[in-house]
Amino acid sequence: MPVPQQRDRDVTQRRLAAWLTDRLPGAADPRVEVELPERSGFSHETLLVDAVWPTAGGPHRERLVVRVASPTYQVMPVSRLHEEYQVLRALAATDVPVPVVYGYEPDPQVLGAPFYVMSREDGWVPPDLPSYHREGPVAALDEGSREALWWSGVDILHRVHRLDPRRLGLRSLADSATAPVALADQLDFYEEHLGYFGCADSPQVRDALRLLRGALPPQPADPGLLWGDARLGNIVFRGVRAAAVLDWEMVSLGPGEADLAWYLYLDRHLSEGIGAERLTGLPDRAATVARYEELTGRSVAPHLGWYEVFAGLRFAVITARVGRLLVEHSIVACEDDVPLARNAARLLSRTLAAVAG
Template sequence: MPVPQQRDPDLTRERLTAWLSARLPGATDLRTRVEVPEGLGFSNETLLVDAAWEENGTARARRLVVRVAPTRYQVLPGSRLAEEYRVLSALRDTDVPVPGVLGFEPDPGPLGAAFLVMDRVSGWVPPDLPSYHRPGGPLAALAGPERAAVWWAGVEVLHRVHRLDVTGLGLDGLRDSPHGPGGLTRQLDHYETHLDHFGGGTPVTADALRLLRDGLPPEPAAPSLLWGDARLGNLLLDGVAPAAVLDWEMVFLGPGEADLAWYLYFDRHLSEGVGVPRLPGLPGRAETVHRYEELSGRSVAHHLDWFEVFAGFRFALIAARVGRLLVEHGLVADAADVPLARNAERLLARTLTALS
């Protein structure tokens, strides 16, 4: 369900033009066009900006995306735009494709909240809504081998992210992030501490949390950088090749299995969870796990059930928060009317039943 437009486009353009002028010191005759798109859902507000200017007699242009921290529709307990800026900046010269960043503005004065400005990368994204498994979408339009290539592109991205040198990139500080702390125990503590924010939890999420506490896997000696929201819907593609890895607002340090499980679980949500058959040609769970093990050079299967419950637990809380926001802002009468929350709860329940 789309979020209603929240800002005045002309005032936003005026303030963004002033902000950009200060960060493009050689620019003259700076002109901007700002689009405030509808229907992008919750999380950070997104603005699309086209900037054009003269620099030393040469015409220049830059297509930008501005992500503004939420002030009304806040799904996660706190904004992580500053951390996203640090991650994107750190990954700039790695083999993980990410948008270039122009800057982060912590001052809420210009746009009403902190914001991050990055380059707009061309490409296409397998959609979450409607599910990319449904007929008629861009992934369904591809031949079977091309669909598989897109899937494997996502797995390859996971491997690239997880093999990065966290210390060498200067990202050790993520261990103590207030909104995405490093380590599995601290992750569980974080979500449990914020249960009221998400909606108080349910018997199903309480059962999941008990299982997770009781069966906690060992922590890796050297935790990896994790994408956090690792799914095809956050992968911008050029044909079937990754053009940009997007949305790092759930980034944390931990075992790579957490990302792999989220990747598998979210795909399961978009098929089984919404009552749609998986597209033919997409590799299955066993193939995917085997490929990741080949790339990483280690076995991950032993604790993967735990990590899939961890994925389902977090996703159910996030979906419940979306339902709660829709009710609070008068977009639906009752959270039970929100398919996302209902489907996430049911899929988590089925996951737990299968393990009992």
């Protein structure tokens, strides 16, 4: 759900130019042009930046993205911007395609809040609004291309999950305040913050918490890296191949089932969850699980249902928070005007009913 941005373009351009001078290779007094999107998503403010400077061979241009921590529109209780930057920097040496990061700035005096800068990757992203199941570039593909697109996303999951967080220097993610490793601790986190998210009275959320606590699956002794917000809408594609993996603010350590379940659940939200017919050509749940098990060499089916309920719980509380923010900042009159949160709650209800049945 997009929100309006307010920022002084001239001040931003001047301060970014000074900051980038010491961080872009070969940059000397770059001229910076900042595009302020009329609306940006929650969690972080996103600035699109062109930096140009003279070289012996003529003007050199770098297309950049600046991610600024939002002091106003914050979905999670704690910002994880620095962790996101650390993950992107660590993944640069792996086969997981990510943007190049040029630096992190903790001082809010520069742009009003901490931020980091990364490259802007060429390609296209499957849209959430309107859902890619209804219209847009995915709907325009033939069935074979849709299938290839989906499998490219599943391959990204496999690439992420086979990484060793210790070798990447990311073991500190185990101490994350918003995504602790132990599943029971994660459930504690969400339950303790239901008031913050705005869903303390949600029967679906309460039922999901009870079900999840009563059937905790076994956890790996050595948890792997999880993307967190694993979905087609967070991948930049060139053709139908993944070219860059975005949005790591939900990164954590744990079993791959958590990412796989989120990947399946968010696609389900964008089809069944909003009353849209799922596109033909996209592999179904069973085929996706089989492909993931083939890639990883291990069975995930026995406990995947638990992780899908967990995905539904997290999605419901996050969208409830989005609804609360929209009301608090007078973007909508009341939370009943936010179909995102209503649809998330309804899909969680159907998921719980299927498990109970």
